[in-house]
Amino acid sequence: MTITDFNDWFNQADPEGHEEVYSLFRCVSDEESFGCWECKKNQGKLFIKSGNTEDTLMIASPEAKALFLSILRDRYVTDKDLDIEGWYAFRRAMEKDD
DSSP: OEEOOHHHHHHHHOOOHHHHHHHHHHHHHHTSOBTTBEEEEETTEEEEEOTTOSSEEEEOSHHHHHHHHHHHHHHHOSOTTSOHHHHHHHHHHHHHHO
């Protein structure tokens, strides 16, 4: 089934850790498959799917894409002073220090 409710889809997808969150960010922002996330384009719409989701998410417009990326950041980036790329770089650097 194809859905447009971002929160319902996030509850299904439930990306784990900074690698999956960043991969999802890249998938949507670059509009191409990245990591475990599959992206297909059709008539200006994006369709996002992974093995973790029953449903395919449809992102229907550039405005919806911007909203999705904003929600992704709000849900997963713990330091609100950073964007997703900065947060990801910080997390990777911290991982290397362990």
